[in-house]
Amino acid sequence: MPSFTRLIRVHFCTGIRDPVRRDLAAVTMACACAGLFSAWWDGTLPATREQVVEHLAETLTAYRRLYRRAPFDD
Numbered sequence: 001m002p003s004f005t006r007l008i009r010v011h012f013c014t015g016i017r018d019p020v021r022r023d024l025a026a027v028t029m030a031c032a033c034a035g036l037f038s039a040w041w042d043g044t045l046p047a048t049r050e051q052v053v054e055h056l057a058e059t060l061t062a063y064r065r066l067y068r069r070a071p072f073d074d
Contacts, residue, residue: 005026008025008026009023014067015067016067
């Protein structure tokens with residue numbers, strides 16, 4: 001989980017200058033992805049592998065756009 005969070009912080013939260021806010025954003029997305037994977041692996045999320053991959057790609061792309069568009073620093 002720390003490696004995945006670090007990956008998100010480095011590649012998707014580049015628009016956030018404040019390190020605490022950057023960490024908050026990265027942990028939020030990493031935990032959301034972990035929850036999705038957990039539900040899919042245990043069978044409570046009835047989705048195909050392709051659906052999961054497509055959804056994550058779209059979600060991560062939107063998240064990246066969100067944080068590149070606005071600095072989110074006061």
